[in-house]
Structure formats: structure tokens, C-alpha cells
Amino acid sequence: MAFWLFKTEASAWSWDQQKTKGAKGEPWSGVRNHQAAGNMKAMAKGDLGFFYHSGDEKRIVGIVEVIGTYQPDPTDETGKFGLVTVKAVRDVPKPVSLAEIKQTPALAGMMLVKNSRLSVQPVTAAEWKIVCAMAGAK
DNA sequence: GCCAACGTTGGC
DNA sequence: GCCAACGTTGGC
Numbered sequence: 325m326a327f328w329l330f331k332t333e334a335s336a337w338s339w340d341q342q343k344t345k346g347a348k349g350e351p352w353s354g355v356r357n358h359q360a361a362g363n364m365k366a367m368a369k370g371d372l373g374f375f376y377h378s379g380d381e382k383r384i385v386g387i388v389e390v391i392g393t394y395q396p397d398p399t400d401e402t403g404k405f406g407l408v409t410v411k412a413v414r415d416v417p418k419p420v421s422l423a424e425i426k427q428t429p430a431l432a433g434m435m436l437v438k439n440s441r442l443s444v445q446p447v448t449a450a451e452w453k454i455v456c457a458m459a460g461a462k
Numbered sequence: 463g464c465c466a467a468c469g470t471t472g473g474c
Numbered sequence: 475g476c477c478a479a480c481g482t483t484g485g486c
Contacts, residue, residue: 333484357469378484422485441468441483 327447328363328373329436330388330410339375339385342412349391349411352444353399360444364408365394373410374447374455376436383421384459387413417460430454 330352332338342350355361367390375386392409400406422440425431431454435445447455456462 331484359469382485439468440485443483 326366326368326371327449327452328367328371328390329376329384329445329447330373331376331378331436331443331445333379334377334381335379339377339412339415342375342386342388342410343415345411347411349409351392351397351407351409353397353407355397355405355407355443356400357443359442361405363444363446364406366446367393367408369393372413372452375412378440381419381421382423383419384416384455385419386415387461389413414461416456418458420455420458424458425455428454428458 337350352364355364369390369392371390373388373390374384375388376382376384388410390408391411394406394408396403397405397407422436425434426437431437431451434447434451435442439445
């Protein structure tokens with residue numbers, strides 16, 4: 325099983341909206357970056373990801389699960405990009421902010437720190453464990 | 463509101 | 475195929 329991080333502006337697609345979709349989940353459409361698309365291509369059902377709000381909040385607010393693997397994104401006219409479907413698993417008891425992540429030496433290698441612009445990022449098992457501990461999630 | 467980082471576009 | 479110009483993203 326692999327771990328990921330999904331980044332979104334709360335004004336565009338928020339954690340609250342994601343949660344209202346429940347077990348049905350929601351297609352993660354709109355990605356127009358090959359690196360991000362490549363990451364989604366590598367996802368398998370059952371993979372877990374952090375749900376990160378960029379912009380004002382800049383923090384991890386929830387955990388999602390991949391329930392549908394890579395398929396063409398109907399909102400992409402060029403047909404080049406695809407999407408995966410994710411469902412909300414749960415809130416994290418204590419959201420982890422970007423500032424906290426930056427203050428944690430063991431997380432200095434996270435893509436969130438290295439390349440904040442990448443919208444879908446891989447997370448290592450070690451990073452996942454540390455962030456979950458900080459978030460009060462197991 | 464500014465600016466750095468990055469990706470994309472288009473002229474050559 | 476290179477590279478300058480431009481647009482977008484996102485942190486500060």
C-alpha cells in the first residue's frame with residue numbers, strides 16, 4: 325500500500341464537500357500536470373492519502389482512501405489527463421499545519437516542503453507515520 | 463500584494 | 475530542439 329497527499333484550495337474543493345460525498349467518494353478531476361497525473365496513475369485501490377488545504381489554511385485536515393483507479397478525466401478536452409476517485413475516511417483529530425511540518429526535521433524531505441506546487445504528491449511510509457502521530461490519528 | 467518556482471507556449 | 479516570455483500556483 326502506498327501513501328499520497330492531495331492538495332486543494334478550500335474555495336475550490338474543500339474537506340467539508342468531500343465528506344458530504346461519503347462512501348461514494350468524488351473524482352479528483354482538474355489535474356493538468358503530468359507529474360501529478362503520473363502519481364495518480366501509480367495509485368491502487370485502498371491507498372491512503374492526506375487531504376491538504378492550501379491557501380489560507382495550509383494544513384492537513386483529513387484522510388482519504390483511493391476507491392477508483394486512474395481513468396480519463398472527462399473535464400479534460402485534450403484527453404491527456406486522468407483522475408482517481410477518493411472518499412473521505414475521517415477527520416484528523418489535530419490538523420497538521422505546513423509550519424509544523426517544516427519545523428520537523430524528519431519531514432524536511434516531504435514534497436510539500438520541496439515542491440509545494442505539486443498538487444498530487446507521494447508520501448513515504450515513514451512520513452505517513454510521523455504525520456499521523458502529529459495529527460493524533462493512528 | 464508580492465515574488466519565487468515551475469510549467470507551458472511560441473518564435474527562431 | 476532551444477530558450478525567452480508568459481501565466482499560474484502558493485507561500486509569505
